[in-house]
Amino acid sequence: MATLTNGQVDAVVHGGAASTNGLVNGISHTHSPASCATIPMKDHDAIKLFIGQIPRNLDEKDLRPLFEEFGKIYELTVLKDRFTGMHKGCAFLTYCARESALKAQTALHEQKTLPGMNRPIQVKPADSESRGEDRKLFVGMLNKQQCEDDVRRLFESFGSIEECTILRGPDGNSKGCAFVKYSTHAEAQAAISTLHGSQTMPGASSSLVVKFADTDKERTIRRMQQMAGQMGIFNPMALQFGAYGAYAQVQQQAALMASVGQGGYLSPMAAFAAAQMQHMATINGLPGAPMTPTSGGSTPPGITAPTVTSIPSPISVNGFTGLPPPQANGQPPAEAMFTNGIHPYPAQSPTAADPLQQAYAGVQQYAAAFPAAYGQISQAFPQPPPIIPQQQREGPEGCNLFIYHLPQEFGDGELMQMFLPFGNVISSKVFVDRATNQSKCFGFVSFDNPGSAQAAIQSMNGFQIGMKRLKVQLKRPKDANRPY
DNA sequence: TTTAATT
Numbered sequence: 001m002a003t004l005t006n007g008q009v010d011a012v013v014h015g016g017a018a019s020t021n022g023l024v025n026g027i028s029h030t031h032s033p034a035s036c037a038t039i040p041m042k043d044h045d046a047i048k049l050f051i052g053q054i055p056r057n058l059d060e061k062d063l064r065p066l067f068e069e070f071g072k073i074y075e076l077t078v079l080k081d082r083f084t085g086m087h088k089g090c091a092f093l094t095y096c097a098r099e100s101a102l103k104a105q106t107a108l109h110e111q112k113t114l115p116g117m118n119r120p121i122q123v124k125p126a127d128s129e130s131r132g133e134d135r136k137l138f139v140g141m142l143n144k145q146q147c148e149d150d151v152r153r154l155f156e157s158f159g160s161i162e163e164c165t166i167l168r169g170p171d172g173n174s175k176g177c178a179f180v181k182y183s184t185h186a187e188a189q190a191a192i193s194t195l196h197g198s199q200t201m202p203g204a205s206s207s208l209v210v211k212f213a214d215t216d217k218e219r220t221i222r223r224m225q226q227m228a229g230q231m232g233i234f235n236p237m238a239l240q241f242g243a244y245g246a247y248a249q250v251q252q253q254a255a256l257m258a259s260v261g262q263g264g265y266l267s268p269m270a271a272f273a274a275a276q277m278q279h280m281a282t283i284n285g286l287p288g289a290p291m292t293p294t295s296g297g298s299t300p301p302g303i304t305a306p307t308v309t310s311i312p313s314p315i316s317v318n319g320f321t322g323l324p325p326p327q328a329n330g331q332p333p334a335e336a337m338f339t340n341g342i343h344p345y346p347a348q349s350p351t352a353a354d355p356l357q358q359a360y361a362g363v364q365q366y367a368a369a370f371p372a373a374y375g376q377i378s379q380a381f382p383q384p385p386p387i388i389p390q391q392q393r394e395g396p397e398g399c400n401l402f403i404y405h406l407p408q409e410f411g412d413g414e415l416m417q418m419f420l421p422f423g424n425v426i427s428s429k430v431f432v433d434r435a436t437n438q439s440k441c442f443g444f445v446s447f448d449n450p451g452s453a454q455a456a457i458q459s460m461n462g463f464q465i466g467m468k469r470l471k472v473q474l475k476r477p478k479d480a481n482r483p484y
Numbered sequence: 485t486t487t488a489a490t491t
Binding site for chain 2: 050051052053054077079080082088089090091092119122126127128138139140141142165168175176177179204205206209211213216218219222
Protein backbone atom coordinates (compact mmCIF):
# COMPACT_ATOMS: atom_id res chain seq x y z
CA MET A 1 0.00 0.00 0.00
CA ALA A 2 2.67 2.46 0.98
CA THR A 3 4.35 2.08 -2.34
CA LEU A 4 1.41 2.66 -4.64
CA THR A 5 2.34 4.59 -7.73
CA ASN A 6 0.04 6.75 -9.77
CA GLY A 7 -0.20 4.05 -12.32
CA GLN A 8 -1.31 1.53 -9.76
CA VAL A 9 -3.78 3.97 -8.37
CA ASP A 10 -5.40 4.42 -11.74
CA ALA A 11 -5.56 0.72 -12.28
CA VAL A 12 -7.24 0.20 -8.97
CA VAL A 13 -9.72 3.00 -9.56
CA HIS A 14 -10.81 1.61 -12.85
CA GLY A 15 -10.84 -1.89 -11.56
CA GLY A 16 -13.17 -0.79 -8.81
CA ALA A 17 -11.41 -2.65 -6.02
CA ALA A 18 -13.81 -1.83 -3.26
CA SER A 19 -11.62 -2.36 -0.26
CA THR A 20 -9.04 0.15 -1.37
CA ASN A 21 -11.38 2.80 -2.66
CA GLY A 22 -11.07 5.11 0.25
CA LEU A 23 -7.34 5.16 0.17
CA VAL A 24 -7.20 5.35 -3.57
CA ASN A 25 -9.51 8.27 -3.55
CA GLY A 26 -7.52 10.16 -1.03
CA ILE A 27 -4.41 9.61 -3.01
CA SER A 28 -5.85 10.36 -6.39
CA HIS A 29 -6.70 13.87 -5.30
CA THR A 30 -3.25 14.62 -4.11
CA HIS A 31 -1.98 16.68 -6.97
CA SER A 32 1.65 16.44 -6.13
CA PRO A 33 3.04 13.63 -8.20
CA ALA A 34 6.46 13.60 -6.68
CA SER A 35 5.33 13.18 -3.12
CA CYS A 36 2.38 10.96 -3.88
CA ALA A 37 1.15 10.93 -0.32
CA THR A 38 0.50 7.63 1.32
CA ILE A 39 -1.70 9.23 3.96
CA PRO A 40 -5.06 10.33 2.65
CA MET A 41 -6.09 13.79 3.70
CA LYS A 42 -9.23 14.56 5.56
CA ASP A 43 -10.34 17.28 7.89
CA HIS A 44 -9.42 16.69 11.49
CA ASP A 45 -13.08 17.26 12.33
CA ALA A 46 -14.45 15.14 9.51
CA ILE A 47 -17.72 13.40 10.22
CA LYS A 48 -18.25 9.75 9.62
CA LEU A 49 -21.70 9.28 8.15
CA PHE A 50 -23.96 6.31 8.44
CA ILE A 51 -25.80 5.55 5.23
CA GLY A 52 -28.93 3.45 5.55
CA GLN A 53 -31.56 2.05 3.21
CA ILE A 54 -29.14 1.00 0.53
CA PRO A 55 -30.32 -1.70 -1.84
CA ARG A 56 -28.28 -4.81 -1.19
CA ASN A 57 -27.20 -5.09 -4.77
CA LEU A 58 -25.25 -1.83 -4.66
CA ASP A 59 -21.64 -1.95 -3.63
CA GLU A 60 -19.04 0.74 -3.08
CA LYS A 61 -18.44 1.44 -6.72
CA ASP A 62 -22.16 1.90 -7.36
CA LEU A 63 -22.55 4.17 -4.36
CA ARG A 64 -19.52 6.31 -4.95
CA PRO A 65 -20.96 8.41 -7.81
CA LEU A 66 -24.03 9.15 -5.75
CA PHE A 67 -22.02 10.68 -2.96
CA GLU A 68 -19.08 12.11 -4.83
CA GLU A 69 -21.03 15.12 -5.98
CA PHE A 70 -20.88 16.53 -2.47
CA GLY A 71 -17.15 16.31 -2.18
CA LYS A 72 -14.14 14.08 -2.18
CA ILE A 73 -14.66 10.79 -0.46
CA TYR A 74 -12.11 9.72 2.08
CA GLU A 75 -13.60 6.34 2.81
CA LEU A 76 -16.73 4.47 1.83
CA THR A 77 -17.45 1.04 3.20
CA VAL A 78 -20.51 -1.08 2.73
CA LEU A 79 -21.23 -3.06 5.88
CA LYS A 80 -21.18 -6.78 5.43
CA ASP A 81 -21.97 -9.63 7.71
CA ARG A 82 -18.69 -10.73 9.09
CA PHE A 83 -19.26 -14.41 8.37
CA THR A 84 -21.56 -14.61 5.41
CA GLY A 85 -20.27 -11.52 3.69
CA MET A 86 -23.86 -10.53 3.20
CA HIS A 87 -24.53 -6.88 2.41
CA LYS A 88 -26.27 -5.34 5.37
CA GLY A 89 -27.98 -2.59 3.46
CA CYS A 90 -25.98 0.19 5.02
CA ALA A 91 -22.57 1.79 4.82
CA PHE A 92 -20.15 4.20 6.41
CA LEU A 93 -19.01 7.23 4.51
CA THR A 94 -16.37 9.75 5.43
CA TYR A 95 -15.67 12.76 3.26
CA CYS A 96 -12.33 14.45 3.26
CA ALA A 97 -14.10 17.65 4.16
CA ARG A 98 -16.46 18.06 7.06
CA GLU A 99 -18.47 20.46 4.94
CA SER A 100 -19.14 17.74 2.35
CA ALA A 101 -20.69 15.53 4.97
CA LEU A 102 -23.02 18.26 6.10
CA LYS A 103 -24.00 19.03 2.52
CA ALA A 104 -24.64 15.37 1.76
CA GLN A 105 -26.71 14.94 4.89
CA THR A 106 -28.84 17.98 4.07
CA ALA A 107 -29.30 16.99 0.47
CA LEU A 108 -29.90 13.28 0.89
CA HIS A 109 -31.14 12.29 4.33
CA GLU A 110 -34.69 11.08 3.91
CA GLN A 111 -34.81 13.01 0.65
CA LYS A 112 -34.90 10.19 -1.85
CA THR A 113 -35.55 6.49 -1.94
CA LEU A 114 -33.18 4.17 -3.73
CA PRO A 115 -34.69 1.65 -6.16
CA GLY A 116 -36.27 -1.30 -4.42
CA MET A 117 -36.33 0.31 -0.99
CA ASN A 118 -39.50 1.31 0.71
CA ARG A 119 -37.97 3.89 2.99
CA PRO A 120 -35.88 6.91 2.11
CA ILE A 121 -32.12 6.83 2.30
CA GLN A 122 -30.56 7.66 5.65
CA VAL A 123 -27.53 9.92 5.79
CA LYS A 124 -26.51 10.98 9.26
CA PRO A 125 -23.55 10.92 11.58
CA ALA A 126 -22.69 7.39 12.58
CA ASP A 127 -23.37 6.34 16.14
CA SER A 128 -19.65 6.20 16.72
CA GLU A 129 -19.51 9.94 16.09
CA SER A 130 -21.91 11.02 18.76
CA ARG A 131 -22.68 8.06 21.01
CA GLY A 132 -26.32 9.01 21.13
CA GLU A 133 -27.78 6.20 23.15
CA ASP A 134 -27.79 7.98 26.48
CA ARG A 135 -29.95 10.77 25.14
CA LYS A 136 -32.38 8.73 23.15
CA LEU A 137 -35.77 7.96 24.61
CA PHE A 138 -38.27 5.29 23.94
CA VAL A 139 -41.81 6.59 24.15
CA GLY A 140 -44.52 4.01 24.54
CA MET A 141 -48.26 4.01 24.94
CA LEU A 142 -48.85 6.71 22.39
CA ASN A 143 -52.07 7.03 20.56
CA LYS A 144 -51.68 5.41 17.16
CA GLN A 145 -53.04 8.56 15.55
CA GLN A 146 -50.26 10.73 16.93
CA CYS A 147 -47.67 11.79 14.39
CA GLU A 148 -44.08 13.01 14.68
CA ASP A 149 -45.20 16.61 15.16
CA ASP A 150 -47.54 15.65 17.99
CA VAL A 151 -44.71 13.90 19.75
CA ARG A 152 -42.35 16.78 19.16
CA ARG A 153 -44.82 19.19 20.69
CA LEU A 154 -45.03 16.98 23.72
CA PHE A 155 -41.27 16.79 24.16
CA GLU A 156 -39.90 20.07 22.83
CA SER A 157 -40.01 22.01 26.06
CA PHE A 158 -37.36 19.79 27.65
CA GLY A 159 -34.61 20.46 25.18
CA SER A 160 -33.68 20.45 21.56
CA ILE A 161 -34.89 17.39 19.73
CA GLU A 162 -32.45 15.99 17.23
CA GLU A 163 -34.59 13.19 16.03
CA CYS A 164 -38.16 12.12 16.47
CA THR A 165 -39.46 8.95 14.87
CA ILE A 166 -42.74 7.17 15.22
CA LEU A 167 -42.31 3.43 14.86
CA ARG A 168 -44.46 2.16 12.09
CA GLY A 169 -45.32 -1.20 10.69
CA PRO A 170 -44.83 -2.08 7.04
CA ASP A 171 -48.27 -0.69 6.30
CA GLY A 172 -47.25 2.68 7.72
CA ASN A 173 -49.49 2.39 10.75
CA SER A 174 -48.07 3.65 13.98
CA LYS A 175 -47.10 1.02 16.49
CA GLY A 176 -47.95 3.45 19.26
CA CYS A 177 -44.38 4.17 20.20
CA ALA A 178 -41.57 6.44 19.16
CA PHE A 179 -37.95 7.37 19.62
CA VAL A 180 -37.00 10.87 20.65
CA LYS A 181 -33.38 11.95 20.69
CA TYR A 182 -32.28 15.06 22.53
CA SER A 183 -28.99 16.80 22.19
CA THR A 184 -28.04 16.05 25.79
CA HIS A 185 -28.58 13.36 28.37
CA ALA A 186 -29.87 15.95 30.85
CA GLU A 187 -32.63 17.02 28.52
CA ALA A 188 -33.67 13.42 28.03
CA GLN A 189 -33.67 12.85 31.77
CA ALA A 190 -35.81 15.92 32.29
CA ALA A 191 -38.37 14.65 29.81
CA ILE A 192 -38.52 11.31 31.59
CA SER A 193 -39.04 12.92 34.98
CA THR A 194 -41.91 15.04 33.82
CA LEU A 195 -43.62 12.95 31.20
CA HIS A 196 -43.30 9.30 32.20
CA GLY A 197 -46.67 8.10 33.43
CA SER A 198 -47.97 11.66 33.39
CA GLN A 199 -50.97 11.05 31.18
CA THR A 200 -52.88 8.40 29.32
CA MET A 201 -53.43 8.93 25.64
CA PRO A 202 -56.94 8.34 24.37
CA GLY A 203 -57.18 4.75 23.31
CA ALA A 204 -53.97 3.67 25.03
CA SER A 205 -54.20 0.89 27.56
CA SER A 206 -51.99 2.56 30.13
CA SER A 207 -50.17 5.76 30.86
CA LEU A 208 -47.42 7.22 28.73
CA VAL A 209 -44.07 5.44 28.91
CA VAL A 210 -40.95 7.57 28.64
CA LYS A 211 -37.62 5.88 29.23
CA PHE A 212 -34.17 5.54 27.76
CA ALA A 213 -34.21 3.40 24.64
CA ASP A 214 -32.90 -0.12 24.78
CA THR A 215 -29.20 -0.50 24.38
CA ASP A 216 -27.80 -2.73 21.68
CA LYS A 217 -27.30 -5.48 24.17
CA GLU A 218 -30.88 -5.33 25.32
CA ARG A 219 -32.07 -5.40 21.77
CA THR A 220 -30.02 -8.49 21.11
CA ILE A 221 -31.51 -10.24 24.10
CA ARG A 222 -34.97 -9.26 22.98
CA ARG A 223 -34.33 -10.80 19.61
CA MET A 224 -32.98 -13.94 21.12
CA GLN A 225 -36.09 -14.26 23.18
CA GLN A 226 -38.23 -13.87 20.13
CA MET A 227 -36.15 -16.48 18.43
CA ALA A 228 -36.50 -18.77 21.38
CA GLY A 229 -40.23 -18.33 21.01
CA GLN A 230 -40.04 -19.28 17.37
CA MET A 231 -37.86 -22.24 18.15
CA GLY A 232 -39.60 -23.16 21.35
CA ILE A 233 -41.02 -26.22 19.71
CA PHE A 234 -37.75 -28.02 19.38
CA ASN A 235 -36.60 -28.17 22.93
CA PRO A 236 -38.73 -30.70 24.76
CA MET A 237 -39.17 -32.63 21.57
CA ALA A 238 -35.49 -32.80 20.83
CA LEU A 239 -34.88 -34.69 24.03
CA GLN A 240 -36.44 -37.76 22.59
CA PHE A 241 -33.94 -37.96 19.85
CA GLY A 242 -30.83 -37.12 21.72
CA ALA A 243 -28.35 -34.56 20.63
CA TYR A 244 -28.32 -35.58 17.04
CA GLY A 245 -32.05 -35.24 16.69
CA ALA A 246 -31.94 -31.90 18.37
CA TYR A 247 -29.18 -30.82 16.13
CA ALA A 248 -30.99 -31.91 13.03
CA GLN A 249 -34.07 -30.13 14.14
CA VAL A 250 -32.28 -26.94 15.00
CA GLN A 251 -30.92 -27.04 11.52
CA GLN A 252 -34.33 -27.40 10.01
CA GLN A 253 -35.67 -24.57 12.07
CA ALA A 254 -32.71 -22.40 11.35
CA ALA A 255 -32.80 -23.09 7.66
CA LEU A 256 -36.48 -22.38 7.56
CA MET A 257 -36.13 -19.16 9.43
CA ALA A 258 -33.18 -18.08 7.38
CA SER A 259 -35.08 -18.70 4.21
CA VAL A 260 -38.05 -16.63 5.25
CA GLY A 261 -36.37 -14.17 7.55
CA GLN A 262 -34.25 -11.19 6.84
CA GLY A 263 -30.68 -11.73 5.87
CA GLY A 264 -29.22 -9.95 8.83
CA TYR A 265 -30.72 -12.50 11.16
CA LEU A 266 -28.85 -15.41 9.81
CA SER A 267 -25.72 -15.00 11.77
CA PRO A 268 -27.09 -14.42 15.26
CA MET A 269 -29.59 -17.12 14.67
CA ALA A 270 -27.02 -19.64 13.65
CA ALA A 271 -25.05 -18.66 16.70
CA PHE A 272 -28.08 -19.06 18.84
CA ALA A 273 -28.89 -22.42 17.37
CA ALA A 274 -25.34 -23.54 17.88
CA ALA A 275 -25.35 -22.35 21.45
CA GLN A 276 -28.61 -24.17 21.96
CA MET A 277 -27.04 -27.28 20.57
CA GLN A 278 -24.12 -27.04 22.89
CA HIS A 279 -26.50 -26.65 25.73
CA MET A 280 -28.53 -29.63 24.64
CA ALA A 281 -25.46 -31.71 24.03
CA THR A 282 -24.14 -31.04 27.48
CA ILE A 283 -27.35 -32.02 29.11
CA ASN A 284 -27.65 -35.16 27.08
CA GLY A 285 -24.13 -36.05 27.90
CA LEU A 286 -24.87 -35.83 31.58
CA PRO A 287 -28.12 -37.65 32.14
CA GLY A 288 -29.52 -36.88 35.53
CA ALA A 289 -26.78 -34.43 36.41
CA PRO A 290 -27.99 -31.49 38.39
CA MET A 291 -28.65 -28.57 36.13
CA THR A 292 -29.31 -25.34 37.85
CA PRO A 293 -30.09 -22.02 36.25
CA THR A 294 -26.87 -20.57 37.55
CA SER A 295 -24.75 -23.34 36.16
CA GLY A 296 -25.29 -21.83 32.78
CA GLY A 297 -24.64 -18.35 34.02
CA SER A 298 -21.01 -18.28 34.96
CA THR A 299 -19.81 -20.64 32.29
CA PRO A 300 -21.13 -20.66 28.77
CA PRO A 301 -23.30 -23.77 28.54
CA GLY A 302 -21.98 -26.51 26.40
CA ILE A 303 -18.37 -25.48 26.41
CA THR A 304 -17.74 -28.39 28.72
CA ALA A 305 -16.34 -30.35 25.88
CA PRO A 306 -15.65 -33.78 27.38
CA THR A 307 -19.29 -34.56 28.10
CA VAL A 308 -20.21 -34.19 24.50
CA THR A 309 -17.85 -36.85 23.29
CA SER A 310 -20.11 -39.46 24.80
CA ILE A 311 -22.92 -38.69 22.44
CA PRO A 312 -23.42 -41.41 19.91
CA SER A 313 -24.12 -39.51 16.79
CA PRO A 314 -23.30 -40.12 13.15
CA ILE A 315 -22.34 -36.52 12.58
CA SER A 316 -21.32 -35.99 16.16
CA VAL A 317 -21.66 -32.42 17.11
CA ASN A 318 -18.31 -31.57 15.84
CA GLY A 319 -18.71 -27.92 15.15
CA PHE A 320 -20.54 -27.39 18.38
CA THR A 321 -18.70 -29.27 20.99
CA GLY A 322 -16.13 -26.77 22.00
CA LEU A 323 -13.54 -29.34 21.08
CA PRO A 324 -10.94 -27.87 18.80
CA PRO A 325 -12.44 -28.57 15.39
CA PRO A 326 -9.76 -30.11 13.22
CA GLN A 327 -8.91 -27.74 10.45
CA ALA A 328 -10.46 -28.73 7.15
CA ASN A 329 -11.82 -31.98 8.41
CA GLY A 330 -14.47 -32.32 5.76
CA GLN A 331 -17.63 -31.15 7.42
CA PRO A 332 -20.73 -33.00 6.30
CA PRO A 333 -22.66 -30.94 3.77
CA ALA A 334 -25.62 -30.78 6.12
CA GLU A 335 -23.58 -28.67 8.43
CA ALA A 336 -22.81 -26.08 5.83
CA MET A 337 -25.06 -23.34 7.05
CA PHE A 338 -23.56 -23.43 10.48
CA THR A 339 -19.97 -23.42 9.53
CA ASN A 340 -20.03 -19.72 8.99
CA GLY A 341 -21.29 -19.06 12.43
CA ILE A 342 -19.15 -21.55 14.24
CA HIS A 343 -15.76 -22.13 12.79
CA PRO A 344 -14.39 -18.63 13.05
CA TYR A 345 -14.44 -19.04 16.80
CA PRO A 346 -11.49 -20.74 18.31
CA ALA A 347 -13.34 -23.24 20.43
CA GLN A 348 -10.62 -23.18 23.02
CA SER A 349 -11.29 -19.57 23.83
CA PRO A 350 -15.03 -19.10 23.85
CA THR A 351 -14.66 -15.79 25.59
CA ALA A 352 -13.43 -14.26 22.37
CA ALA A 353 -16.63 -15.02 20.52
CA ASP A 354 -18.87 -12.00 20.75
CA PRO A 355 -21.97 -13.04 18.80
CA LEU A 356 -21.94 -16.39 20.50
CA GLN A 357 -21.62 -14.74 23.83
CA GLN A 358 -24.52 -12.53 23.02
CA ALA A 359 -26.44 -15.57 22.01
CA TYR A 360 -25.67 -17.09 25.34
CA ALA A 361 -27.41 -14.24 27.05
CA GLY A 362 -30.58 -15.40 25.36
CA VAL A 363 -29.84 -19.05 25.84
CA GLN A 364 -29.25 -18.61 29.51
CA GLN A 365 -32.57 -16.96 29.99
CA TYR A 366 -34.20 -19.63 27.96
CA ALA A 367 -32.33 -22.40 29.69
CA ALA A 368 -33.38 -21.10 33.03
CA ALA A 369 -36.81 -22.50 32.29
CA PHE A 370 -35.44 -25.95 31.69
CA PRO A 371 -33.78 -27.55 34.69
CA ALA A 372 -36.90 -29.16 36.01
CA ALA A 373 -37.98 -30.41 32.64
CA TYR A 374 -34.57 -31.66 31.70
CA GLY A 375 -33.92 -33.52 34.90
CA GLN A 376 -37.26 -35.13 34.96
CA ILE A 377 -37.48 -35.96 31.33
CA SER A 378 -34.10 -37.50 30.97
CA GLN A 379 -34.62 -39.69 34.01
CA ALA A 380 -38.12 -40.73 33.15
CA PHE A 381 -37.42 -41.57 29.54
CA PRO A 382 -34.01 -42.93 28.84
CA GLN A 383 -35.54 -44.56 25.78
CA PRO A 384 -37.40 -42.45 23.27
CA PRO A 385 -41.07 -43.32 23.40
CA PRO A 386 -42.50 -44.29 20.05
CA ILE A 387 -44.52 -41.63 18.28
CA ILE A 388 -47.78 -43.22 17.34
CA PRO A 389 -50.59 -41.04 16.07
CA GLN A 390 -53.69 -41.57 18.13
CA GLN A 391 -57.31 -40.89 17.68
CA GLN A 392 -58.91 -38.08 19.62
CA ARG A 393 -59.98 -39.37 22.97
CA GLU A 394 -60.03 -38.32 26.52
CA GLY A 395 -58.12 -40.12 29.20
CA PRO A 396 -59.34 -41.12 32.63
CA GLU A 397 -59.92 -38.52 35.29
CA GLY A 398 -56.65 -36.86 36.27
CA CYS A 399 -54.99 -37.67 32.95
CA ASN A 400 -56.25 -34.73 30.93
CA LEU A 401 -54.44 -31.44 30.80
CA PHE A 402 -55.47 -27.97 29.83
CA ILE A 403 -52.63 -25.98 28.29
CA TYR A 404 -52.75 -22.24 27.75
CA HIS A 405 -50.38 -19.67 26.21
CA LEU A 406 -49.23 -21.98 23.47
CA PRO A 407 -47.24 -20.37 20.69
CA GLN A 408 -49.52 -19.28 17.91
CA GLU A 409 -47.88 -21.63 15.44
CA PHE A 410 -48.36 -24.78 17.52
CA GLY A 411 -50.72 -27.33 16.10
CA ASP A 412 -51.89 -30.68 17.45
CA GLY A 413 -48.65 -32.29 16.37
CA GLU A 414 -46.37 -29.85 18.13
CA LEU A 415 -48.50 -30.03 21.22
CA MET A 416 -48.17 -33.79 21.25
CA GLN A 417 -44.43 -33.59 20.68
CA MET A 418 -44.08 -31.27 23.59
CA PHE A 419 -45.79 -33.62 26.00
CA LEU A 420 -44.62 -36.99 24.71
CA PRO A 421 -41.58 -36.94 26.97
CA PHE A 422 -43.85 -37.31 29.97
CA GLY A 423 -45.70 -40.39 28.90
CA ASN A 424 -48.11 -41.91 26.49
CA VAL A 425 -50.11 -39.11 24.92
CA ILE A 426 -53.41 -40.52 23.79
CA SER A 427 -54.63 -37.27 22.29
CA SER A 428 -53.64 -33.69 21.75
CA LYS A 429 -55.85 -30.92 20.48
CA VAL A 430 -55.10 -27.27 19.85
CA PHE A 431 -58.22 -25.18 19.59
CA VAL A 432 -58.60 -23.27 16.41
CA ASP A 433 -60.74 -20.29 15.57
CA ARG A 434 -62.98 -21.64 12.88
CA ALA A 435 -63.37 -18.27 11.17
CA THR A 436 -59.65 -17.60 10.80
CA ASN A 437 -58.21 -21.09 11.18
CA GLN A 438 -55.80 -19.56 13.69
CA SER A 439 -54.85 -21.28 16.89
CA LYS A 440 -56.52 -19.89 19.94
CA CYS A 441 -53.29 -20.67 21.79
CA PHE A 442 -54.80 -23.23 24.10
CA GLY A 443 -55.44 -26.91 23.90
CA PHE A 444 -55.80 -30.23 25.65
CA VAL A 445 -53.50 -33.18 26.09
CA SER A 446 -54.53 -36.56 27.46
CA PHE A 447 -52.26 -39.20 28.94
CA ASP A 448 -53.12 -42.77 29.76
CA ASN A 449 -52.18 -42.38 33.40
CA PRO A 450 -52.32 -39.65 36.04
CA GLY A 451 -48.60 -39.92 36.83
CA SER A 452 -47.63 -38.72 33.39
CA ALA A 453 -50.09 -35.88 33.65
CA GLN A 454 -48.62 -34.81 36.98
CA ALA A 455 -45.09 -35.06 35.63
CA ALA A 456 -46.08 -32.89 32.70
CA ILE A 457 -47.61 -30.30 35.00
CA GLN A 458 -44.53 -30.30 37.17
CA SER A 459 -42.20 -29.71 34.28
CA MET A 460 -44.19 -27.73 31.83
CA ASN A 461 -46.38 -25.44 33.88
CA GLY A 462 -44.71 -22.05 33.76
CA PHE A 463 -42.41 -23.22 31.02
CA GLN A 464 -41.21 -20.13 29.21
CA ILE A 465 -41.51 -19.97 25.47
CA GLY A 466 -40.40 -16.63 24.17
CA MET A 467 -42.08 -14.01 26.28
CA LYS A 468 -44.94 -16.25 27.40
CA ARG A 469 -45.18 -18.94 30.03
CA LEU A 470 -47.25 -22.03 29.52
CA LYS A 471 -50.10 -22.66 31.83
CA VAL A 472 -50.49 -26.39 32.31
CA GLN A 473 -53.14 -27.73 34.64
CA LEU A 474 -55.58 -30.57 34.96
CA LYS A 475 -58.57 -30.16 32.76
CA ARG A 476 -61.62 -29.36 34.77
CA PRO A 477 -64.05 -32.28 34.85
CA LYS A 478 -66.87 -31.80 32.38
CA ASP A 479 -69.48 -31.11 35.02
CA ALA A 480 -67.34 -28.92 37.27
CA ASN A 481 -68.70 -25.68 35.95
CA ARG A 482 -72.22 -26.88 35.58
CA PRO A 483 -73.70 -26.95 39.03
CA TYR A 484 -77.03 -28.33 37.88
C1' DT B 485 -45.01 -0.70 23.58
C1' DT B 486 -37.89 -1.14 21.49
C1' DT B 487 -36.41 0.52 14.98
C1' DA B 488 -33.86 -1.39 9.26
C1' DA B 489 -29.13 -0.91 9.38
C1' DT B 490 -23.85 1.19 13.16
C1' DT B 491 -17.36 -1.88 10.93
